[in-house]
Amino acid sequence: MSIELVSSTKSFDGFQQRYRHKSSTLNCSMVFSIFLPQDAEGNTQRKYPVVYWLSGLTCTDENFSQKAGAQRVAAELGIILVIPDTSPRGDDVADDPGYDLGQGAGFYVNATQEPWKQHYQMYDYVVDELPSLVELHFPINGRRGICGHSMGGHGALVIGLRNPKRYQSISAFSPICNPIACPWGEKALGTYLGADPKSWEPYDATVLMGRAVEKTPILVSQGEQDEFLEEQLRPHSLQTAAEASDYPLRIEHHAGYDHSYYFIASFIEEHLRFHADSLLSRHIY
Amino acid sequence: MSIELVSSTKSFDGFQQRYRHKSSTLNCSMVFSIFLPQDAEGNTQRKYPVVYWLSGLTCTDENFSQKAGAQRVAAELGIILVIPDTSPRGDDVADDPGYDLGQGAGFYVNATQEPWKQHYQMYDYVVDELPSLVELHFPINGRRGICGHSMGGHGALVIGLRNPKRYQSISAFSPICNPIACPWGEKALGTYLGADPKSWEPYDATVLMGRAVEKTPILVSQGEQDEFLEEQLRPHSLQTAAEASDYPLRIEHHAGYDHSYYFIASFIEEHLRFHADSLLSRHIY
Numbered sequence: 258m259s260i261e262l263v264s265s266t267k268s269f270d271g272f273q274q275r276y277r278h279k280s281s282t283l284n285c286s287m288v289f290s291i292f293l294p295q296d297a298e299g300n301t302q303r304k305y306p307v308v309y310w311l312s313g314l315t316c317t318d319e320n321f322s323q324k325a326g327a328q329r330v331a332a333e334l335g336i337i338l339v340i341p342d343t344s345p346r347g348d349d350v351a352d353d354p355g356y357d358l359g360q361g362a363g364f365y366v367n368a369t370q371e372p373w374k375q376h377y378q379m380y381d382y383v384v385d386e387l388p389s390l391v392e393l394h395f396p397i398n399g400r401r402g403i404c405g406h407s408m409g410g411h412g413a414l415v416i417g418l419r420n421p422k423r424y425q426s427i428s429a430f431s432p433i434c435n436p437i438a439c440p441w442g443e444k445a446l447g448t449y450l451g452a453d454p455k456s457w458e459p460y461d462a463t464v465l466m467g468r469a470v471e472k473t474p475i476l477v478s479q480g481e482q483d484e485f486l487e488e489q490l491r492p493h494s495l496q497t498a499a500e501a502s503d504y505p506l507r508i509e510h511h512a513g514y515d516h517s518y519y520f521i522a523s524f525i526e527e528h529l530r531f532h533a534d535s536l537l538s539r540h541i542y
Numbered sequence: 543m544s545i546e547l548v549s550s551t552k553s554f555d556g557f558q559q560r561y562r563h564k565s566s567t568l569n570c571s572m573v574f575s576i577f578l579p580q581d582a583e584g585n586t587q588r589k590y591p592v593v594y595w596l597s598g599l600t601c602t603d604e605n606f607s608q609k610a611g612a613q614r615v616a617a618e619l620g621i622i623l624v625i626p627d628t629s630p631r632g633d634d635v636a637d638d639p640g641y642d643l644g645q646g647a648g649f650y651v652n653a654t655q656e657p658w659k660q661h662y663q664m665y666d667y668v669v670d671e672l673p674s675l676v677e678l679h680f681p682i683n684g685r686r687g688i689c690g691h692s693m694g695g696h697g698a699l700v701i702g703l704r705n706p707k708r709y710q711s712i713s714a715f716s717p718i719c720n721p722i723a724c725p726w727g728e729k730a731l732g733t734y735l736g737a738d739p740k741s742w743e744p745y746d747a748t749v750l751m752g753r754a755v756e757k758t759p760i761l762v763s764q765g766e767q768d769e770f771l772e773e774q775l776r777p778h779s780l781q782t783a784a785e786a787s788d789y790p791l792r793i794e795h796h797a798g799y800d801h802s803y804y805f806i807a808s809f810i811e812e813h814l815r816f817h818a819d820s821l822l823s824r825h826i827y
Binding site for chain 1: 551552553554555558608609611613614765767798799800802803804805807808
């Protein structure tokens, strides 16, 4: 469970850092990013809650770090941000020429099919290995939020819904809400999990929301000019499931916004404050 | 003086846009970015001040737009941001294999040497052509600030110091303060302007500050862990010139910060508020 510092850059009185580690879950070397608010590095007194950010198709751990402007708000609130990569990586890791499959497109599932299953175990990596790793090495108090964008919004919803005791807050930007019924999801889930759609359901936020027992409030932000809205994202399906199961879901539709990081940057402050409402309410020092 | 919309993305209730135009000064096609606060697009009632942002080596008009987080503050203050590219561009534009010369490295000078002088007229482009163009097409009130980073910080200081009537506010991040006496500057100025160092002096902020008559207050932010601090940036030379000429220069040295956009993002709000103090004080509607 060792980590190796790749880079450390001061940001808003804290540090934006990258670390490399050997992932036993993914069976390869991985890099993640972390933002530590002021005084968090090397601090043994105060411990902080974490918000995990899951990125979308083609992203690495750096897109959110560079483009979302989240550090300003995380620094003010006293929240650590942890940003994993979007898939296993490496020359010996299976890949696909499509941007929506293989490296950069892990879809936060545990693959069961060849040749993917040797490395593509992103669900377990994000839920278990990465939290264990960062909670060992950084001053974290065990309170966790999860958030993401597009494919990563799907990941955040699925992981949050399936693990209500592990995550005290859940939100998403422009998530793939119903991957069992959209082209991106059908391609990825069919490839990683096999042809039986029943095996896809544990990775479908709309299905999971309809069956939820413990109901952590969820915030979703969606741009109305998002080029993937109707075909790929399908927030209306999630809304319908929430209404049927009386789930506390708030979907905010924003006129004029698209699928880009400019949309995320415009509303990341609202999302981090939403997480802070849950994560900081029983602050542990 | 026509412009062609390349892209338009909603950001903080305003629009981040890119436009292409034929530059008669640079003798090539150019793209610039612009941020228009809420209601600025198509508005014929209210007019806004502008802050020009000049980027550093290797950058295009997009680095600042994507990484600095400036839109949030510009939206709040009601300031238009205009971000030019860092050099002329195109297959028929002279170039050099080095990252610090040729395309991406125009140094905001008017070249006098072959083969550069046909296109590399970035000083005139930024001072004259681009303001004329944007003031024709956007609701701008004629009040201008100028700011930049590294090579662009050099550009902002030089252009601001040489044109005190055109720019009401000047600031810079990690500027090349004394290019006639550092490797980046000696290489670029010697190439674009020829071997005589006297011809370089109109593009040296330290020289210009020592001779300044009209003295617009200047803010400079500099990271103390900047890897280029001593060899290339030389803020102490600028400080000495300011003291000798009683110039109102404030250099803020920030412990732990490096040369990256994480540094810019951390202090862009302070800079834009510094510009707003001058640009909004006699607001013209």
